[in-house]
Amino acid sequence: MNLTLLVWRQETPTSEGSFKEYKVNDVSPDSSFLEMLDLLNEELEVKGEAPIAFEHDCREGICGSCSMVVNGKPHGPNKLATTCQLHMRSFKDGDTIVIEPWRAKAFPVIKDLVVDRSAFDKIIQAGGFISVNTGAAVDANSILIDKESADSAFDAATCIGCGACVAACPNGSAMLFTAAKVSHLGLLAQGQPERYSRVINMVKEMDAQMFGGCTNHGECQEACPKGISIKFISRLNRDYLKGRLLQIVQGSGMKAQ
Amino acid sequence: MELNSKVPDGPLDKKWTSHKGKIKLVNPANKRKYKVIVVGTGLAGASAAATLSELGYQVKAFCFQDSPRRAHSIAAQGGINAAKNYQNDGDSVYRLFYDTIKGGDFRAREANVHRLAEVSLNIIDQCVAQGVPFAREYGGTLSNRSFGGAQVSRTFYARGQTGQQLLLGAYAALEKEIARGGVKMYPFTEMLDVVLVDGRARGIVTRNLRTGKIESHVADAVLLCTGGYSTVFYLSTNAKGCNVTATWRAYKRGAGFANPCFTQIHPTCIPVTGEHQSKLTLMSESLRNDGRIWVPKNKGDKRSPSDIPEGERDYYLERKYPSFGNLSPRDIASRAAKEVCDEGRGVGSSGLGVYLDFSDAIKRLGRSAIEARYGNLFDIYKQITGENPYESPMRIFPAPHYTMGGLWVDYNLMTTIPGLYALGEANFSDHGANRLGASALMQGLADGYFVIPYTIGDFLADHKPDGISETHKSFLDTEREVKERLSKLVSLRGNRSIDSFHRELGRLMWDNCGMSRSKAGLTETINKIPELRERFYKEACVPGSGEDLNQTLERAGRVADFLEFAEVMCRDALDREESCGGHFRSEYQTEEGEAKRNDDDYCYASVWGKSEDGSPKLFKEKLNFENVKLQTRSYK
Numbered sequence: 001m002n003l004t005l006l007v008w009r010q011e012t013p014t015s016e017g018s019f020k021e022y023k024v025n026d027v028s029p030d031s032s033f034l035e036m037l038d039l040l041n042e043e044l045e046v047k048g049e050a051p052i053a054f055e056h057d058c059r060e061g062i063c064g065s066c067s068m069v070v071n072g073k074p075h076g077p078n079k080l081a082t083t084c085q086l087h088m089r090s091f092k093d094g095d096t097i098v099i100e101p102w103r104a105k106a107f108p109v110i111k112d113l114v115v116d117r118s119a120f121d122k123i124i125q126a127g128g129f130i131s132v133n134t135g136a137a138v139d140a141n142s143i144l145i146d147k148e149s150a151d152s153a154f155d156a157a158t159c160i161g162c163g164a165c166v167a168a169c170p171n172g173s174a175m176l177f178t179a180a181k182v183s184h185l186g187l188l189a190q191g192q193p194e195r196y197s198r199v200i201n202m203v204k205e206m207d208a209q210m211f212g213g214c215t216n217h218g219e220c221q222e223a224c225p226k227g228i229s230i231k232f233i234s235r236l237n238r239d240y241l242k243g244r245l246l247q248i249v250q251g252s253g254m255k256a257q
Numbered sequence: 258m259e260l261n262s263k264v265p266d267g268p269l270d271k272k273w274t275s276h277k278g279k280i281k282l283v284n285p286a287n288k289r290k291y292k293v294i295v296v297g298t299g300l301a302g303a304s305a306a307a308t309l310s311e312l313g314y315q316v317k318a319f320c321f322q323d324s325p326r327r328a329h330s331i332a333a334q335g336g337i338n339a340a341k342n343y344q345n346d347g348d349s350v351y352r353l354f355y356d357t358i359k360g361g362d363f364r365a366r367e368a369n370v371h372r373l374a375e376v377s378l379n380i381i382d383q384c385v386a387q388g389v390p391f392a393r394e395y396g397g398t399l400s401n402r403s404f405g406g407a408q409v410s411r412t413f414y415a416r417g418q419t420g421q422q423l424l425l426g427a428y429a430a431l432e433k434e435i436a437r438g439g440v441k442m443y444p445f446t447e448m449l450d451v452v453l454v455d456g457r458a459r460g461i462v463t464r465n466l467r468t469g470k471i472e473s474h475v476a477d478a479v480l481l482c483t484g485g486y487s488t489v490f491y492l493s494t495n496a497k498g499c500n501v502t503a504t505w506r507a508y509k510r511g512a513g514f515a516n517p518c519f520t521q522i523h524p525t526c527i528p529v530t531g532e533h534q535s536k537l538t539l540m541s542e543s544l545r546n547d548g549r550i551w552v553p554k555n556k557g558d559k560r561s562p563s564d565i566p567e568g569e570r571d572y573y574l575e576r577k578y579p580s581f582g583n584l585s586p587r588d589i590a591s592r593a594a595k596e597v598c599d600e601g602r603g604v605g606s607s608g609l610g611v612y613l614d615f616s617d618a619i620k621r622l623g624r625s626a627i628e629a630r631y632g633n634l635f636d637i638y639k640q641i642t643g644e645n646p647y648e649s650p651m652r653i654f655p656a657p658h659y660t661m662g663g664l665w666v667d668y669n670l671m672t673t674i675p676g677l678y679a680l681g682e683a684n685f686s687d688h689g690a691n692r693l694g695a696s697a698l699m700q701g702l703a704d705g706y707f708v709i710p711y712t713i714g715d716f717l718a719d720h721k722p723d724g725i726s727e728t729h730k731s732f733l734d735t736e737r738e739v740k741e742r743l744s745k746l747v748s749l750r751g752n753r754s755i756d757s758f759h760r761e762l763g764r765l766m767w768d769n770c771g772m773s774r775s776k777a778g779l780t781e782t783i784n785k786i787p788e789l790r791e792r793f794y795k796e797a798c799v800p801g802s803g804e805d806l807n808q809t810l811e812r813a814g815r816v817a818d819f820l821e822f823a824e825v826m827c828r829d830a831l832d833r834e835e836s837c838g839g840h841f842r843s844e845y846q847t848e849e850g851e852a853k854r855n856d857d858d859y860c861y862a863s864v865w866g867k868s869e870d871g872s873p874k875l876f877k878e879k880l881n882f883e884n885v886k887l888q889t890r891s892y893k
Contacts, residue, residue: 055323125433125435146395161326
C-alpha cells in the first residue's frame with residue numbers, strides 16, 4: 001500500500017506545531033499502524049531527520065501508552081482497539097491519513113504526538129486506591145463478593161488509562177476515567193469504607209487538573225478501546241451526590257451507609 | 258567473586274520463618290532516615306516501593322514510561338499461582354514448591370522456591386484486600402484454573418488481564434504512598450548506571466527522557482526491578498521498551514549475572530507475518546485449558562483445517578505427554594511445536610505454526626462459556642490476524658517471552674554488590690531453567706511485598722546513613738562516563754537505523770541461541786557479535802541531540818547494551834553442555850528428542866562476572882537438593 005500522512009509535528013511543549021506531509025510506500029496491509037510509523041521513522045532516521053515522536057510500549061492494547069488521533073478519531077477508525085491494535089488492512093491504498101496527538105487542556109503536548117498525561121496519576125493519588133498496607137489483609141475467601149458485582153467491578157477496572165476518553169470529549173473531561181476507578185472500587189466490599197470520600201476527592205482533583213465537566217455527550221464511551229460504559233458515570237454522580245449530602249449532614253466524617 | 262547464598266540453616270519449611278525471626282531490624286523511628294531507590298515500577302518495583310514507604314523508608318521510584326502504571330507486568334494475561342487449595346484438589350505449599358522445582362528442571366535454589374510457595378498465600382490475600390477484581394464463583398468465592406506443569410487448579414485470574422489488575426493494585430498502593438509523601442516518583446526517567454562508593458551501591462545516574470538532563474540520586478540501598486531481556490531477540494512478546502540496560506550496567510559495575518542462557522520461549526504466540534513485524538503477541542497459556550493443539554498427520558497438507566478429518570490430525574501433545582497433554586510445560590510444548598514444523602507439518606503460509614483448536618470446547622460448553630473465559634484473547638487474535646478463532650482454529654508458534662536468568666542474588670535478594678538488590682524477573686532466583694505459567698506474577702509480588710521489606714533491614718541496620726551526597730567523586734565520575742557514552746551515541750551519523758541492528762542481532766540470537774542451540778552455532782555467534790558491535794558504532798545513525806525527547810537515542814543505548822550482553826548469553830549457552838528446561842543443546846538429547854540433563858557436571862547456577870581485563874568470567878553456585886530427588890523430568 002502507498003499512503004500519504006499528515007502528521008502533527010511540534011518540537012517542544014512551547015513551540016508552535018503544524019502538520020507535515022509524508023509519503024510512505026510499500027506498506028504491508030498486515031502491519032500495524034505503529035509498524036507503518038516505524039517504517040517512516042526508519043526512513044527519516046537514516047536521512048538524519050528527526051523521526052516522529054510517539055508513545056508506545058506493549059503494542060498489544062494493554063499498557064495504554066499509545067495516544068494518537070487518527071483521522072479525527074482517538075485510536076483511529078476501529079472500535080474497541082488501541083492505535084497499536086489498528087492494522088493497515090483497515091485502510092485503502094492511496095489513502096491520506098491525518099495523525100494528531102490527544103488534544104486536551106489537561107494533556108499538554110511534549111513533542112509531536114507525545115502528550116503529558118500525569119494528570120491521570122494525580123487523580124488516582126487523590127483517592128483511587130484502598131488504604132490497606134501490605135500485611136494487613138485477611139484470608140482472601142473471607143470476603144465474599146457476588147459474581148455480578150465482581151464482574152461489573154472488572155468491567156470498570158479494565159481501564160488502561162490511555163486518555164482516549166478525554167481526547168474524544170468536546171469538554172476534555174476525565175469523567176469516564178474517574179468514574180471507572182470510582183466504580184471499580186465502589187462495587188467491591190473492600191472499597192466501602194472510603195467510598196464517598198474517594199469520589200469527592202477524585203472529582204475535586206479532576207477539576208484541579210483542568211479537565212472539563214461532563215455534559216453527557218457520550219463520545220468517551222465511543223472512543224474507549226476497552227468499551228467502558230458511561231453507566232459508570234451515572235454511578236459516580238450518584239455516589240458524589242450522596243457523598244456531598246453526607247458531608248453536609250455529618251461534617252467531614254463520611255462513612256459508608 | 259564470592260557467592261554466598263546465605264540460605265538459612267534448619268528444615269526447608271522452617272527456614273524463612275526462622276530467618277525472619279533472626280535477621281536485624283531497623284527501628285521505626287530510624288527507618289525514615291534511610292533512602293531507598295527502586296528502579297522499575299512493574300509488579301516487583303511498585304510493590305516494593307509502596308511497601309517500603311509504608312514501613313517508613315524514604316523511597317525514590319523510577320520508570321522510563323510516562324506513568325508507573327504502564328510497566329510491562331501490565332501485559333501478563335493468564336494468572337497468578339498460589340497454594341491456597343481452595344479447590345480441595347490436593348494442593349499444598351510443598352506441592353507448589355515441588356512443581357516449581359521440577360518445572361525449572363532442577364536448576365533453582367530449593368530454599369528460595371519454598372519461600373515463594375509459602376508467601377504465595379499472602380499475595381492473594383493482599384491483592385484481594387486492595388480490590389483486585391479476581392474471577393469469582395456464584396457463591397462469591399474466588400475461582401481458579403489450571404496452568405501448565407501442574408495437576409491442580411491453583412491459578413487465580415482476572416479474565417485474560419491478570420497482570421493488568423495486579424499491577425493496577427500495586428500501582429494504586431504506590432500512588433497512595435506518593436500522595437502521602439513517602440515515595441517520590443520519577444516517571445520518564447531511565448537509569449543509565451549504578452554508582453558504587455567503596456564497593457557498595459550508593460545510588461544511580463539517570464536521564465530525564467523529556468529534557469535529556471543527567472542526574473544523580475543517592476541512597477542507602479538500590480533495588481533493580483527492571484524485568485527481563487527477551488527483547489535481545491528483537492521479536493518477543495515483551496514491550497518495545499523492555500531492555501537489559503539496568504542489569505547489564507550493574508554487571509559492568511561488578512554484579513554477577515546468573516544463567517543468562519535460561520530464556521523461555523512461550524509456545525502459544527501469534528506467528529510472524531512479515532519483515533515489518535515489530536513484536537509478537539502472546540496468546541495466554543490458559544487457552545490450553547480448553548484448546549487442543551494439533552497439526553496434520555501428513556507433511557505439506559495444505560487443506561483448510563476444517564477439511565482435515567479427525568483421523569488425519571495429530572494432537573501431538575496429547576499423544577506424546579498423555580498425563581499433562583495440552584497443559585505440558587512451556588519448554589516442552591515449544592520444542593514439540595518446533596519439531597513438528599521442522600518435519601514439514603507446520604501450518605499457515607510460512608509453515609511455522611500449529612493449530613490451537615477450540616471447536617471441541619465450543620461444542621461441549623457453548624460459545625458463550627468460551628467467550629466469558631477468553632473473550633479478550635479471541636478479540637486480540639482477530640484484530641491481529643483478521644481471522645475469527647470461534648470459527649477456525651488459531652494458528653500459534655513459539656516466541657521469546659520470559660528470561661529466567663538475571664542478576665545473581667542471595668537469599669536476601671542482594672546481588673554480589675553490597676546494597677544492590679534485584680527483584681522479580683530481573684533476578685535469577687526462583688524458576689531455574691524454565692518458569693511455569695502464572696509464576697512470574699507470583700514471584701514479582703512475593704519479592705516486592707513480602708521478601709525485600711524484611712531482608713533489606715538486615716543490611717541497613719549495619720549501614721547507618723552517612724551523609725554522602727551527589728557531589729561525591731564516585732557520582733561525578735559515573736555521571737561523566739554516562740555523558741561520554743551518550744555523546745558517543747548521539748554523534749553516530751551512519752546510514753543504518755538502530756532498529757536494523759537490533760533486528761540483525763535478534764535474528765542471529767534466535768537462530769543460534771533460541772529454541773535449539775549447538776556448539777558450532779554458538780561459537781560462530783560469539784565471533785560474529787563483536788563484529789556486529791563494531792559495525793553498529795560505524796554505521797548506525799542517531800539524529801537529533803541528547804538535550805530533549807529523543808527516542809532514537811534511547812533505543813540506541815539499549816541496543817548498544819544488548820550487543821554486549823548477547824555475547825555473555827551465548828558463552829553461557831556454550832558452557833552448559835547439557836539440555837535442561839528452556840536451554841536445549843542439540844548435542845544433548847535422548848533418543849525421543851527430550852532434553853538430556855547432566856546433573857553430575859552441571860548442577861550449578863552459572864554466574865558471570867566481569868574480570869580484570871573486562872572479559873566475562875564464569876563462577877559457579879553449586880545447587881544442593883536436600884529435599885527433592887533429582888530425577889528425569891517426565892510429563893508423559
